[in-house]
Amino acid sequence: MNPRVLLVWMTPPDYVPPLTLSERQVTLCPKGKVRRQIFDFFSVPKSLVECPDKDFDLYEFVQYSDQVEDKEFDLVIVWTSSVDLTSPFNTKKFGCPTVLLAGDTHHHVLPITHLLTYWATEAFDYIATAYDRQHLHWFAAAGVQRLAWLPFISACLTSSSWIEKKEIRVAFVGNLNFNSYHYRRLKLIMSLKKLGLPLLIKTRVHNPQLIFGGSLISFNCSQNGDLNLRNLEVISAGGFLLTDQLSFASGLDELLAPGTYCDTYNSEAELLEKVRYYLDHPQEAIQIARRAYHTFDEKWHPRHRIQNLLDWVFGGELPEPFRYSPRSDVRYFVSTASSAWIDTRLGIYEPIQELHRVQERLRVFVGRGCPGVIAADLLDLPRLELYVEEGFGDPCALLQQKGVPERIHEVRGEPASWPSFDAVVCTAEDLQRLGRSVRANFAFVLAEDHQLLLANASKLMEAVLTGFDFGKLRFSVKLYPDTVFYERTYLNFPVFLSSQVQTVIDIGAGVGLGSVCFRGFCPEAAIHCFEVDPLALHLLQQNALGLGNCFVHPVGLAGQDSCRTCRLWPEDPQAEWGVEQVLPFREARAALKELGLEPIDVLRVATGGEEVEVLTSLQEQLKDIKVIYVEFTSEQDRKQIDQMLDPTHLLWQGEIVAGQRGVLCYLSRACFVDNNSSLGGET
Structure with missing residues (x-):
């Protein structure tokens, strides 16, 4: 197929280059984001059309644009995220299928709410996420029928040859701007530096083969539980990937099979321990890297996900595990059944997700009177420790998911003997029944109708x-x-x-x-x-x-x-x-x-x-x-x-x-x- 595609790319194209889905594609990017410079190993396409840098009527813009000659399209795709506050509207007027490709929903101001609101306004036919499979259940609860996970679809990769001889060092590439959202990653880099380990640190990927493929270990850290592009960049260049352990809902375990194609850490201490181990056992790291490198083209190359997207839209075909369904997330039914409380649930989840971005470990207590879906929502934050009263009722087989049981703790006795929590989520009736105050930095108190009576952490999002x-x-x-x-x-x-x-x-x-x-x-x-x-x-x-x-x-x-x-x-x-x-x-x-x-x-x-x-x-x-x-x-x-x-x-x-x-x-x-x-x- 070679469909006529209109792609609106809200991210600076010299940071994340736009997808190429067809030879008959028109790509739009907001004015001011198109910086025609060569960065890393790609350049900004000359065919980009600059569109307004504020909310605009997409259909009207195309009709009056001299740069877009053919005004008819087979497919309209908008790539956007929580950071992109400019939104094209009137996408349905083209009379063809529309797709919302969701980037980051794991940080920034009300990130999930922002994209849900945009979907509700434009009623996209299809929604797919590139980085945050764990958030698809929110769209399902809002009523979206066609949902997909297309990991690494936006990766821009070059072919690399295998390098057998590795430098005994730890490579890291990423934004080291201290004012970025990567707080935890910066702290981990500083910890590696303090140990005096052999490090190679770059802010840009000028030659991924030499940096990742030529180093024994390539360190990666998600921003906030997201399956980011650095994972694939390391593997495709022949590097050994050491990345942070994500939640059961992220897709990391199904896709990259830690222990087979990469290794993971779940704390600062474990990161330092594993770095020391692989520096002392280089052949084990090389063996894992070689296995992943030779599997990359068959399983993970971005062209497969682009083809999945086209097959999904034009043929209705999407293989597991990329189709979002009850089989891909045990929370599907409990989340969709609790759609009436979605505003309350997001009013709890988004501020706690923001706390999780910064804190290494997060202790949250959920009262017995709260709907079980709240616990299900929170447990996709991989460093969150959930505290519950004795007799916690598992709402959806969460205790069978990898990494979950050890993160759920029962509290007994009087609240005076309980630890102080980072946040508590309780009904007013819970608190009255307990009879003594629960200690916490932040509180979410629910009324009988599940509306929030208090949410002092909501200011975190401002x-x-x-x-x-x-x-x-x-x-x-x-x-x-x-x-x-x-x-x-x-x-x-x-x-x-x-x-x-x-x-x-x-x-x-x-x-x-x-x-x-x-x-x-x-x-x-x-x-x-x-x-x-x-x-x-x-x-x-x-x-x-x-x-x-x-x-x-x-x-x-x-x-x-x-x-x-x-x-x-x-x-x-x-x-x-x-x-x-x-x-x-x-x-x-x-x-x-x-x-x-x-x-x-x-x-x-x-x-x-x-x-x-x-x-x-x-x-x-x-x-x-x-x-x-x-x-x-x-x-x-x-x-x-x-x-x-x-x-x-x-x-x-x-x-x-x-x-x-x-x-x-x-x-x-x-x-x-x-x-x-x-x-x-x-x-």
Whole structure:
């Protein structure tokens, strides 16, 4: 067949090149994404047609485009993902079959909801996923009838010859931008570096044969449980693939058969252990790589998946395991039977999936009164540990799936004896029945009709990127839209002291915006961030990784040691049941002394009301600190802070809002005098 195909490719084509399904194909790409440069081992096709970079009428665009001569098509395909917020509409007006090819649904803002909404708007005839088979059940629950898994369909590969002699090293290729979504992968790379292992690290694949095929081990890590293209790139080049273990629903085990064509790890410790093992046993790695390399052309070459797609649309034929059906996912029936609750289920799953992207292990408790489908939804997150009450009812043979039984734990006795969870999912009736509060950072509380009464983790999905420019240093950081930041004061750092700053302490760091400024002005300093709020910590950990030499301590600093309870639900302080956060605090001086964080050059205190207590705890050290930033929330605190610091520090600058809140920056009088003298009396 050589059908007339209209392909709309929403991803930058020099990052993931568009598919070629036919010689009679027209490929559209949004304006601004077409950068006609040669990257890696492919170039952007010259036949690309630029379309609008915002939502647009696809049919109308084609009719009026001078670059599209033949306006009739046999097939319309739109490739899009959670990251692509531009959507072509009016796809059905061409009067031919339409296909939605789904890319990433494992990260970004409401990723599954975004694509479900787009499908509902356009009513595509066919939906296929390239990376996230585990998410197809959401489309089935929404009513999609024709679903497929077409792994590696978008891979762009070149032929490689087998290299028998391998360099004893670990190869890695991928985006090392610290502001990307690959938080866990970056942490694992840093762990490999710390061991002093022989590493070959590249950001782009210039020659996959030499990089993967010429190295003993090729390291890969999914972004968040997705079966990504790097798996196939390694195998096709003759490399030995060591990748992270994915869930039973991902398709990894059926497709690449770990132990036969690759090997997997399920934790940082296991990754390091297996790297050491294969470096000591190179022939075992080479044997696995050779077996996969010789199987690649027969089983995994992208041309097979392209042919599967055409056969599916024009002939109704799609072989197992690529056709999505009850046989390919044990959750099919329980998910489709629970379609009425799909909004509630996604309101739980998507924020927890975002937590899973960052955290190495995630502990989630699901109450006995919750629908079993919620547990079924969550268990496709491979590093999630599920906690349930005694007598957990398996909703759909989950306990028979590889890797699942060991991730389900029963809790017994009183909630006081239970661990603190990252998240709990309970009905209001569950919590009343338990009679005592369950401890968790995030809570999802369901009413009798399965609507969400509380979902404080939903804010995790609201993070946005913003940029800071410090000349040669530029940072993009994540923050929540309502983040309060006194930008003017922090961006007017006393730069004449920058070269003297070695240690920065950021108490109440929030998402890390203050630390971003300190890094911009003090590029060599070690920055230590103290934060206790789980919402802020989620972004702080990611932002700190991008700053480098920045350490996150998940504890609050105060005037004395304590554990403070914050009620999540219900708000009634007299209630003895519900969900509560238990937040740890340490006495500031003792905590810093234990960590060896003395002396201090720059101190920031922004605790939301306990700044005076923290400064009192650090009273003996204050005189030696060069720069002190203090945020305040009352006029009384502002006056007391000024009284405490006046003997040793000069108020350098500040911002005050309505007299009640703001930030003050104090400069050591000794530093001010020294600098003034060195400048001949002028500052």
